[in-house]
Amino acid sequence: MSEEPRHDDLRRLLGGYLLGGLDEADTDRLDAHLRDCDECRAELDRLAPVPELLQRLPDAGRPAAADGRPPISMSARPSQESIDGLLRRMRAERFRQARRAGVRWLAAAAVVLIAVAVGIGVIRGSRQGDQPTTLPSPELVTAQFEPTAGSGLSGQAVLTPKTWGVSVAVDLTKLRGNGPFHCQVRGASGQVEQAMVWGPTPSGNAKVIGASSLQLRNVRSIEVADDSGHVLGKAVLK
Numbered sequence: 282m283s284e285e286p287r288h289d290d291l292r293r294l295l296g297g298y299l300l301g302g303l304d305e306a307d308t309d310r311l312d313a314h315l316r317d318c319d320e321c322r323a324e325l326d327r328l329a330p331v332p333e334l335l336q337r338l339p340d341a342g343r344p345a346a347a348d349g350r351p352p353i354s355m356s357a358r359p360s361q362e363s364i365d366g367l368l369r370r371m372r373a374e375r376f377r378q379a380r381r382a383g384v385r386w387l388a389a390a391a392v393v394l395i396a397v398a399v400g401i402g403v404i405r406g407s408r409q410g411d412q413p414t415t416l417p418s419p420e421l422v423t424a425q426f427e428p429t430a431g432s433g434l435s436g437q438a439v440l441t442p443k444t445w446g447v448s449v450a451v452d453l454t455k456l457r458g459n460g461p462f463h464c465q466v467r468g469a470s471g472q473v474e475q476a477m478v479w480g481p482t483p484s485g486n487a488k489v490i491g492a493s494s495l496q497l498r499n500v501r502s503i504e505v506a507d508d509s510g511h512v513l514g515k516a517v518l519k
Contacts, residue, residue, distance in 0.1 A: 288318065295325055422497060424516035426453070426505070433457065434505065434514035442497040449476045449503060450490045453514075456482050458507040466493040467502045476503075 291314045297303045298311050315322055421441055428434040436453035451464055460481040466474045477491030493500070503516040 288314075288321075291318075292321055292324065295321065295328060299325070299328055422518060424503065424518050426451075426503075426514040426516045428455075428514045429512050432513040436514070438503040438516040440497055440500065440503075440518070443492075446492060446494040447497045447500060448490065448492050451477075451487070451503070451505065453487045453489075453505065454485060456485045456487050456505075456513070458513070461508055462487070462513075463506045463508075463510075464489065464491055465504045465506065466495055466500055467504060468495045468499045469501050470499070 291311055294303060294307055294311050298308065303311065315325065421439055424438050424440070426434055426436045426438065433455040434453060434457070435455055436451060439450045439452075441448040441450075447466070449464065449466060456462065458481075461478050462480075462482075463475060464477045466476050468474075472495070474493045474495060476493050477489050479487060479489050500518055502518060504512050505514050506512045
């Protein structure tokens with residue numbers, strides 16, 4: 282007998298093996314085969330729930346009925362047709378469970394993709410100047426710094442209106458001196474408020490955020506000065 286038919290013949294004994302219906306010779310043959318066959322061991326592992334399932338069937342394990350019919354015996358050797366039918370039903374059930382799990386996974390993935398698509402749409406709409414459905418961002422005002430004579434300072438100030446005043450963010454390059462440096466907000470009526478102070482910047486670059494109680498509409502300029510009070514640059518709002 283060739284190896285493949287022998288393998289198929291032994292594989293057909295798995296159902297009876299689980300149900301305790303094999304004679305001693307077939308049990309020994311299958312034991313020897315399982316030691317070397319990964320495929321049959323995997324199949325046996327998949328069929329492990331079969332005995333418990335059969336125990337749950339109506340009348341399984343109950344005493345004989347009043348009419349004298351014998352109870353189902355778990356030690357009786359099942360027919361090969363019954364075993365094959367049971368295996369087909371179990372495989373079909375596993376397929377349905379896997380398919381339902383796959384559907385649930387696809388549904389969850391669809392939710393994530395929709396959320397991502399909506400987010401991209403909002404971002405694109407904002408970049409293209411479309412009116413967003415969410416609350417608009419506060420209006421920002423950007424002013425470029427003009428250096429004073431001999432300073433070389435360059436950069437910009439970004440002002441964000443707040444209910445309590447204005448937030449000021451400066452991004453500077455070619456900042457000369459040892460510091461500390463001071464950033465002041467000058468109002469339309471001549472009032473001056475210090476928005477921020479920072480230390481030396483060996484690279485000459487500085488990104489600093491501060492604030493003022495002045496409302497944006499009342500701000501006329503942002504000034505950066507060194508520790509001696511010498512103005513290095515001014516950003517005028519237009």
